[in-house]
Amino acid sequence: MAWTEERVEELKKLWAEGHSASQIAARMGGVTRNAVIGKVHRLGLSGRAAPAKPKAVHHEPRVSAAVATASEAPERPAVRSVLRDLPPLTDLGSSRLTVSSIGTDQCKWPIGDPASEDFHFCGQGATGGKPYCAYHSQLAFQPSTSRKERKSREAPALPRPIRAVS
DNA sequence: CCCTGATTCGC
DNA sequence: GCGAATCAGG
Numbered sequence: 322m323a324w325t326e327e328r329v330e331e332l333k334k335l336w337a338e339g340h341s342a343s344q345i346a347a348r349m350g351g352v353t354r355n356a357v358i359g360k361v362h363r364l365g366l367s368g369r370a371a372p373a374k375p376k377a378v379h380h381e382p383r384v385s386a387a388v389a390t391a392s393e394a395p396e397r398p399a400v401r402s403v404l405r406d407l408p409p410l411t412d413l414g415s416s417r418l419t420v421s422s423i424g425t426d427q428c429k430w431p432i433g434d435p436a437s438e439d440f441h442f443c444g445q446g447a448t449g450g451k452p453y454c455a456y457h458s459q460l461a462f463q464p465s466t467s468r469k470e471r472k473s474r475e476a477p478a479l480p481r482p483i484r485a486v487s
Numbered sequence: 488c489c490c491t492g493a494t495t496c497g498c
Numbered sequence: 499g500c501g502a503a504t505c506a507g508g
């Protein structure tokens with residue numbers, strides 16, 4: 322399908338009305354949203370009414386600011402009790418697991434000081450899309466506190482999942 | 488995973 | 499000029 326006068330006309334109109342590229346593509350037919358966007362750009366009418374863009378930040382080399390914000394919160398009594406009933410955690414040679422080398426199926430429980438050289442992750446098998454291995458999942462996802470202390474509950478006992486590098 | 492626009496580049 | 503592929507982001 323070619324961009325005839327009429328079609329370009331309608332494109333301009335719809336775009337000006339604020340329809341998205343995909344909406345325009347669907348309405349006009351014969352073109353994909355990519356085609357629409359491409360045309361919009363070539364017509365020089367990109368950027369609609371005052372979205373107030375921050376400034377050309379598009380497509381810049383992205384610095385991975387994925388600084389591990391993990392904290393090795395000291396284990397609290399409640400956690401310790403859980404710990405007691407769990408099988409010992411076999412120590413993998415995990416000192417090399419860094420935020421960038423850890424796999425999606427590896428436990429991301431932080432070990433050590435994030436600011437330290439030897440900071441690493443547990444690294445044991447983490448299944449079901451969980452960020453932690455079975456062992457650490459039990460620490461991370463503490464059962465709901467008994468309705469008794471409901472009121473004073475808060476502070477999720479431990480480290481929040483490290484955001485996997487997507 | 489759904490969507491958005493932006494950019495690149497072979498055609 | 500065109501638009502699919504790809505990217506970056508919401």
